Amino acid sequence: MEIIAKIKEIQEKSxxxxxxxxxxxxxxxxxxxxQGHISLIEKCKEGNDWTIVSIFVNSIQFNxxxxxxxxxxxxxxxxxxxxxxxVDTVFIPSIKEMYPEDQLTFVNVNKLSTNxxxxxxxxxxxxxxxxxxxxxxxxxxxxxxxxxxxxQQVEIVKRLVKDLNFDLEIITLPTVRNExxxxxxxxxxxxxxxxxxxxxILSQSLRKAxxxxxxxxxxPKLIIKQMNSLINxxxxxxxEYIKICDPAYLTDLDYINKEALVALAVRFGKVRLIDNLVWxxxxxx
Amino acid sequence: MEIIAKIKEIQEKSxxxxxxxxxxxxxxxxxxxxQGHISLIEKCKEGNDWTIVSIFVNSIQFNxxxxxxxxxxxxxxxxxxxxxxxVDTVFIPSIKEMYPEDQLTFVNVNKLSTNxxxxxxxxxxxxxxxxxxxxxxxxxxxxxxxxxxxxQQVEIVKRLVKDLNFDLEIITLPTVRNExxxxxxxxxxxxxxxxxxxxxILSQSLRKAxxxxxxxxxxPKLIIKQMNSLINxxxxxxxEYIKICDPAYLTDLDYINKEALVALAVRFGKVRLIDNLVWxxxxxx
Numbered sequence: 001m002e003i004i005a006k007i008k009e010i011q012e013k014s015x016x017x018x019x020x021x022x023x024x025x026x027x028x029x030x031x032x033x034x035q036g037h038i039s040l041i042e043k044c045k046e047g048n049d050w051t052i053v054s055i056f057v058n059s060i061q062f063n064x065x066x067x068x069x070x071x072x073x074x075x076x077x078x079x080x081x082x083x084x085x086x087v088d089t090v091f092i093p094s095i096k097e098m099y100p101e102d103q104l105t106f107v108n109v110n111k112l113s114t115n116x117x118x119x120x121x122x123x124x125x126x127x128x129x130x131x132x133x134x135x136x137x138x139x140x141x142x143x144x145x146x147x148x149x150x151x152q153q154v155e156i157v158k159r160l161v162k163d164l165n166f167d168l169e170i171i172t173l174p175t176v177r178n179e180x181x182x183x184x185x186x187x188x189x190x191x192x193x194x195x196x197x198x199x200x201i202l203s204q205s206l207r208k209a210x211x212x213x214x215x216x217x218x219x220p221k222l223i224i225k226q227m228n229s230l231i232n233x234x235x236x237x238x239x240e241y242i243k244i245c246d247p248a249y250l251t252d253l254d255y256i257n258k259e260a261l262v263a264l265a266v267r268f269g270k271v272r273l274i275d276n277l278v279w280x281x282x283x284x285x
Numbered sequence: 286m287e288i289i290a291k292i293k294e295i296q297e298k299s300x301x302x303x304x305x306x307x308x309x310x311x312x313x314x315x316x317x318x319x320q321g322h323i324s325l326i327e328k329c330k331e332g333n334d335w336t337i338v339s340i341f342v343n344s345i346q347f348n349x350x351x352x353x354x355x356x357x358x359x360x361x362x363x364x365x366x367x368x369x370x371x372v373d374t375v376f377i378p379s380i381k382e383m384y385p386e387d388q389l390t391f392v393n394v395n396k397l398s399t400n401x402x403x404x405x406x407x408x409x410x411x412x413x414x415x416x417x418x419x420x421x422x423x424x425x426x427x428x429x430x431x432x433x434x435x436x437q438q439v440e441i442v443k444r445l446v447k448d449l450n451f452d453l454e455i456i457t458l459p460t461v462r463n464e465x466x467x468x469x470x471x472x473x474x475x476x477x478x479x480x481x482x483x484x485x486i487l488s489q490s491l492r493k494a495x496x497x498x499x500x501x502x503x504x505p506k507l508i509i510k511q512m513n514s515l516i517n518x519x520x521x522x523x524x525e526y527i528k529i530c531d532p533a534y535l536t537d538l539d540y541i542n543k544e545a546l547v548a549l550a551v552r553f554g555k556v557r558l559i560d561n562l563v564w565x566x567x568x569x570x
Binding site for chain 1: 389
């Protein structure tokens with residue numbers, strides 16, 4: 001496995017691979033790799049000749065300095081995982097390599113960035129859209145892999161690819177969960193064992209929403225209210241938002257018709273967790 | 286000469302050329318080609334295996350609907366010029382092809398976009414930065430060619446390439462002028478012959494600035510004042526701005542040290558003309 005820290009070097013590598021008609025798959029990560037990332041890496045290995053994983057804690061997408069400082073960075077373990085799953089190239093740039101001087105250029109995806117996490121993390125999706133644009137230009141992939149736990153991020157990246165005419169395909173994979181149904185996240189490592197157990201309340205509230213949707217409840221307020229009460233039974237949980245949105249436009253729904261995104265962000269102490277589900281009405285012919 | 290209107294088609298073309306190790310040069314234009322564009326095409330032909338010229342009047346960079354509507358579009362003449370100068374591929378997308386739905390994604394280059402023309406054309410450089418990003422992803426060039434008449438645009442594009450890690454080189458060429466020293470511009474076609482003659486006042490005022498700079502005048506206000514009086518002798522001319530800036534940061538200078546950008550925008554009727562010069566102190570050893 002090749003480890004590259006320099007942008008110029010990986011750009012040359014990718015050009016070289018492309019000149020040999022090799023197809024490049026790319027899994028961008030912030031490290032602290034877990035089974036969710038591994039599912040992306042495995043899918044990437046399957047569909048491409050060459051798999052690049054980037055590990056870069058992108059400073060400009062953190063709106064909270066503490067969050068950035070405490071973000072886990074277990075580099076040796078990450079590299080072991082990459083080796084184990086036969087990643088071809090790991091790209092590990094320094095902050096200085098990615099942002100050698102004041103970054104003046106930013107990419108914004110309007111509308112899709114304003115609701116949900118965008119509302120609570122000002123500048124976050126600008127940071128994401130900008131680093132993803134940079135990483136695409138650096139790794140020049142044919143396909144890039146993203147997990148649906150970050151649903152809003154996925155929608156933003158897909159739109160960015162379309163709007164900016166990146167000649168690549170975005171492949172999305174479902175959220176991976178632990179035995180307790182907690183969505184895997186690098187941030188879970190910062191939860192105490194007790195908090196991890198209690199955090200199952202997130203997926204339980206989504207299951208609650210799902211069952212109400214299946215029972216044809218049409219009023220988002222009603223569903224949100226029930227999710228709210230459920231989560232509030234857990235004293236460690238502090239709700240940031242629970243929202244029911246149009247899955248394509250990410251706007252709040254007044255009325256649920258054929259499909260809905262149910263998304264939430266909840267804090268346990270200083271750890272912020274997100275989860276979501278997309279519900280589609282089954283068509284009975 | 287090949288004429289392509291579809292994005293997918295030119296992306297495949299470019300990938301194919303790259304796979305054969307051909308180097309691609311790109312000259313983005315809004316058409317109404319003149320000797321300035323031709324100098325870019327010739328330079329591009331010299332330095333690359335394949336020359337792509339795009340002709341696209343980019344709606345999203347026009348802050349003024351009239352300006353967009355009246356912008357000249359002499360397509361047949363443009364194609365003749367491209368043929369004459371042995372352009373390999375002309376890319377002529379429709380508005381619908383470039384903006385099939387609401388464009389939500391925009392690229393902004395902060396700081397460099399705020400002064401000079403950015404002050405008088407809100408949204409203009411966002412439109413430029415966004416379309417340039419799209420066109421780079423569409424044509425995948427090794428080198429792209431820009432004229433220094435649009436000095437601020439060049440600085441913004443260079444910064445965008447650096448900040449977003451586009452793996453390509455920006456090549457700039459000096460402003461081309463007519464016999465009367467008027468900077469060539471597609472917009473000159475909208476001037477009456479009388480106005481064209483009178484518009485030489487722009488380059489005359491720059492020459493005035495140059496001679497004052499050479500005489501070691503350090504105060505921008507003094508130089509601007511003299512340029513102002515000169516241009517105001519021309520009753521058809523309506524000054525939008527005259528500025529003396531740092532050539533790298535595009536911020537107004539209080540004091541001229543070793544170098545200066547002198548830039549101006551002046552209207553003749555509904556036609557807006559720009560011109561500039563960069564002065565550097567000659568070092569006497």
